[in-house]
Amino acid sequence: MRQVSCTLTIAGTDPSGGAGIQADLKTFQELKSYGMSVVTSVVSQNTTGVKDVHHLPENFIMSQLKAISEDMPVQALKTGMIANKKMMKVISEWLDEVDAPYVMDPVMVAQSGDPLIEKEDQRYLKKYLVPKTALVTPNIPETEVLVGGIIETEADMREAAEVIVKDLGAGAALVKGGHLNGRAVDFLYDGQRFHEFESERIDSSNTHGTGCTYSAAITAYLSQGHALPQAVKEAKHFVTEAIRHSFDLGKGSGPTNHFALREEVFNQWL
Numbered sequence: 614m615r616q617v618s619c620t621l622t623i624a625g626t627d628p629s630g631g632a633g634i635q636a637d638l639k640t641f642q643e644l645k646s647y648g649m650s651v652v653t654s655v656v657s658q659n660t661t662g663v664k665d666v667h668h669l670p671e672n673f674i675m676s677q678l679k680a681i682s683e684d685m686p687v688q689a690l691k692t693g694m695i696a697n698k699k700m701m702k703v704i705s706e707w708l709d710e711v712d713a714p715y716v717m718d719p720v721m722v723a724q725s726g727d728p729l730i731e732k733e734d735q736r737y738l739k740k741y742l743v744p745k746t747a748l749v750t751p752n753i754p755e756t757e758v759l760v761g762g763i764i765e766t767e768a769d770m771r772e773a774a775e776v777i778v779k780d781l782g783a784g785a786a787l788v789k790g791g792h793l794n795g796r797a798v799d800f801l802y803d804g805q806r807f808h809e810f811e812s813e814r815i816d817s818s819n820t821h822g823t824g825c826t827y828s829a830a831i832t833a834y835l836s837q838g839h840a841l842p843q844a845v846k847e848a849k850h851f852v853t854e855a856i857r858h859s860f861d862l863g864k865g866s867g868p869t870n871h872f873a874l875r876e877e878v879f880n881q882w883l
């Protein structure tokens with residue numbers, strides 16, 4: 614029987630489609646992986662910011678997780694928005710029953726700056742989830758929370774990636790440089806060596822959900838058997854081209870549109 618790669622996202626929602634579960638499923642589909650999803654929080658948001666949030670009870674999150682693991686194969690999974698300690702704890706317990714590479718996108722704030730995690734619970738990401746990851750993909754502010762320092766230079770990024778692996782127990786760490794100036798470079802530390810992934814910085818404000826798209830793409834490539842550095846390399850290309858081909862939707866920071874990679878889809882919108 615033809616093998617299909619099945620990927621799972623455990624995250625919050627974005628009705629405007631640019632981030633969260635919606636962005637993850639679109640990315641999985643675009644990369645020809647069968648996408649599944651467990652919702653942690655229902656978020657009312659759009660490109661201008663977060664309006665309201667409804668967190669699901671942790672027992673309902675566990676029920677969704679069991680509905681997946683009792684019936685469906687999972688070749689790779691990612692987490693996005695996990696708002697509190699109780700959610701982190703049940704997801705951590707469930708992960709003990711799952712044999713698949715786990716990519717953590719340690720979502721803390723939306724592009725608009727609105728918080729997506731209880732500030733006092735941020736530290737529990739390190740306790741319950743980071744040690745179970747194959748890869749953590751923090752942006753600059755998230756890296757500063759994880760390692761407890763200021764990240765201003767590329768040397769700071771590399772040092773932080775090593776701390777996340779060696780001190781916090783992540784399988785690997787990809788520190789993303791989108792929030793710095795200059796070239797859009799990310800550093801991967803895999804426990805043995807550093808890998809650098811660079812693209813030119815594209816003059817676009819359409820970066821809402823860029824991190825979600827990037828981590829979902831890495832997850833899809835891992836589910837298809839790509840080694841980690843190769844999966845990151847291909848996902849970097851995917852997210853860079855998605856930003857390049859994005860179009861202005863919404864009044865705020867537009868979505869990183871990855872559909873445009875299919876020229877025929879993009880051209881019909883012109």
Ligand SMILES: Nc1ncnc2c1ncn2[C@@H]1O[C@H](COP(=O)(O)OP(=O)(O)OP(=O)(O)O)[C@@H](O)[C@H]1O
Pocket residue numbers: 632722723724751752753789790791792797798799812813814815816817820821822823824825826827849852853856
């Ligand atoms: N203007 C840009 N041009 C090219 N690449 C970019 C640009 N902005 C971000 N990137 C790249 O996009 C990826 C996501 O990085 P970023 O740090 O923005 O993630 P993020 O803040 O988690 O995203 P979000 O929270 O909006 O989902 C990284 O590879 C980064 O280098």
Ligand SMILES: Cc1ncc(CO)c(N)n1
Pocket residue numbers: 624625626627632633634656658693694720722723724729821822823824825
């Ligand atoms: C649900 C959700 N996850 C992640 C992000 C980060 O972009 C967002 N804005 N919303």
